[in-house]
Amino acid sequence: MAQSSIELKGSSFTLTVLHIHDEDPEAIKKAIQEKIDQAPEFLRNAPVVFNVTGLLNANTILSCYKIISEAGLKIVGVSGCTNTKLRQAITDIGLPLLSEGQNQKTQNKKTANIAPTEHGKTRIITTHVRSGQRIYAANCDLIVNANVSAGAELIADGNIHIYGMMRGRVLAGASGDNNCQIYCTHLQAELVSIAGQFWLSEQIPADFIGKAARLCLVNNELTIDNII
Template sequence: MSHSPIDFKGSNFTFLVLYLYDSDHAIIRKAIQKKVDNAPTFLRHAPIIVNVSMLSSKVNWNHIQHAILETGLSIVGVSGCRDEKLKQVIMNSGLAILNEGAIDNSYSNIYISKSIPDQIKGKSKTRLISSPVRSGQQIYAKNTDLVIINSVSEGAELIADGNIHVYGSMRGRALAGVDGDESCQIFCTHLLAELLSIAGQYWMMEQIPSNCLGKTSRLYLESGVLTLQNLI
């Protein structure tokens, strides 16, 4: 029996979502480059989705696209496009128009521009994980908090619309409040994270204060600024 040389399968990936609130390509490029320079290991050559919900067909999409690519980012597709003329221009540039609903179910949005959050969704029962979270694993708690009663390895990723609690060694990535809720927090009993993020504001490991590494800590936003507190 012959076998097909290809196959289509569903999968789940994490992408950064770049929200554009300005139509000036020079301003966009400068802002992105600053982000990339501040966190090169996280952003350099990163695949992203561009949200254009705040833009109209009057913008020069080709200039914007070129400005983004000049920073080294790779555009996977475009979301949030409501303008039919702009949608056609984007498709003509060779990019896919992504359905917002599909993105919410299949991807984790990380806001690398200051976001304008939608109405916060009601939270459901906490998601509790008692087994170790291995490198390469991704756990997402949709519309709720995430509690890990074990260790999280380097290369693992925790994502939650709500708070994140890790009662064990935290060496991977933790992203809380990914739906834009700035009141969310991250709690770790042994903090050694590769990346910490709340509502799109993020720190790489090298940005975490040395006096908090390996300690029981609480991360939260205070007046829009990431703040880390030792709990013991």
């Protein structure tokens, strides 16, 4: 039997989700540009998911869509919309609607008394992670018992532990879990991120460079402290 010219396969990708908390076009435009200026190599022409949870009408969504596109971000889909009319308006723009799985209210109800979120089996890496390599631990924590070079990238939906020199980029809570944390014995990262909140290398407090440190989110802001 001849092999088909195409093949469809399921796969997982880590995407940045852009949440809009304002309806003022100028404020949105300024905020997006500030984020891009902070991490131009990370965000310029980056694929993003546009979350419209806080937006109440089609005109606002269309306005935000134009602003995001003009800033150079590539919208690959829209999430957070449950209103039938708004969903139709989004489809009319030509954007795909993405499902985030369970209804958010159901998720909150189930997890209200659980902290932090439990993830699946931990992925463990024991070899040097070199420049250009990307490691993604889907639905689990990631432990790296080796050095990580500049230009390498560690991504996990759960927590990330690095027992070695960390010179690359490290992104925990990639699926949006803001309970995730990063632990590192020698922190010299190019970028650290938890659930989309990030610091570039120059934003990491100097007292922690080269030291053992723990990063987490407090009130949706990155914080860092020493590992004793």
